[in-house]
Amino acid sequence: MLSFAVRHIGANAGIVITASHNPPEYNGYKAYWNDGxxxxxEIAHRVIDKVNDIKEFSSIKTMDENEALEKGLLNIIGKEIDDIYIEKVKSLSIRDDIDKDIKIVYTPLHGTG
Incomplete structure (x- = not known):
């Protein structure tokens, strides 16, 4: 979903907090570039170099969440992006009747799905 959202809203990058296929106590984050x-x-090494250049956490510029949202620097994606994504997927269907009476069971398996 993040890959789609980054491209849809024209973000410079995106971050998802996830433990991937591991239990939640192993949460970390994955970073996505503007291409989704x-x-x-090459880019990951540049990001890591910037992180390694930080000598003290107090030197990191911070911003209140509400201020970041107001300035358009933070976008927490929600149901509206989910709905746009689902409509996009539906528009790519080659047969309109293919989803009739189909039953699906889904589990994200700690984020791998």
């Missing part, structure tokens, strides 16, 4: 793909090694 996970960071490629």
């Amino acid at each position: 793909g996970q960071l490629v090694p």
Whole structure:
């Protein structure tokens, strides 16, 4: 979903907090670039270099969540993006009748789904 959202809203990047296929206590984050793909090694190394340049956490510029939202620097995606994504997927269907009477069971398996 984040890959779609990054491209749809024209974000410079996106971050998802996830434990991937592991239990939640192993949460970390995955970073996506403006093309919707996970960071490629060249860009990831530049990000890691910037993080490694930080000598003290107090030197990191911070901003209140509400201020970041007001300035358009933070966008927490929700149901509206889900709905747009679902409509986009439906528009790609080659047969309108293909989803009739279909039953699906789904589990994200700690984020891998």
